């Protein structure tokens with residue numbers, strides 16, 4: 001059911017987008033419930049920006065279905081009015097001052113919170129008098145963060161916008177994002193390469209690979225499906241037979257494999273009974289295994 005107070009939900013089914021010779025999205029599908037912070041991960045060229053552009057109504061799909069809050073977003077004034085996308089290329093007025101940009105968004109966006117925008121601009125130490133073109137890359141990213149957060153849109157999309165920020169600024173962004181979503185629930189979709197940094201924020205993760213969704217799952221469920229198994233090579237091979245092994249490396253007689261499978265307690269106990277060492281797999285490693293050359 002759509003919960004308007006908690007943001008827009010997103011349903012994508014069999015989505016295809018083509019550019020002349022390139023199929024950027026090739027039957028992608030996933031769902032995001034209303035209200036929550038979600039991650040869109042994928043290697044360079046996997047289709048993240050294209051997907052986000054479709055969700056934000058900047059592009060019409062060539063095939064399949066995209067529903068945002070129950071309706072197709074393209075040329076849909078209601079859905080577009082409730083969606084904000086922040087991209088590094090900037091959807092700001094580049095030759096105007098920061099202060100003018102904030103006033104412009106205040107006028108354009110009914111959900112804009114001007115006090116919060118001012119507070120965030122202070123926190124990010126943005127000089128309101130500077131024109132956008134005179135800002136450093138990191139400060140331009142910070143302006144994007146301020147706009148994305150202060151808009152309080154039911155669907156808020158950040159397309160790698162915080163990559164230009166230094167580590168303390170990114171931490172500030174993550175903290176402020178979390179505070180915003182707790183105080184004013186909405187649906188936030190972040191695309192990023194910095195998985196280790198953002199994984200604790202994410203309720204769900206969608207991983208794209210070559211235009212297809214290879215994983216769409218709750219982050220906790222994803223972590224539970226990944227385990228490293230370490231021990232004598234022959235024992236590891238026998239114990240993991242029949243499980244989906246996504247990575248393997250040998251260190252002399254010792255083998256470590258990364259398993260990505262529905263591991264119930266039974267499977268884990270049986271691995272443990274073989275006397276093998278079991279360990280967690282960082283999301284970043286799972287991502288590398290699932291989108292690396294070996295998995296194709």
Ligand SMILES: Nc1ncnc2c1ncn2[C@@H]1O[C@H](COP(=O)(O)OP(=O)(O)OP(=O)(O)O)[C@@H](O)[C@H]1O
Nearest residue numbers: 019022023024042043044045046047048049050051
């Ligand atoms: N305007 C365009 N014209 C032609 N091809 C395009 C266009 N935009 C994207 N593509 C192609 O579509 C594919 C997906 O690109 P997209 O920008 O969506 O990927 P991405 O996952 O955002 O990549 P990155 O992480 O490098 O930003 C790529 O092969 C890209 O070259």
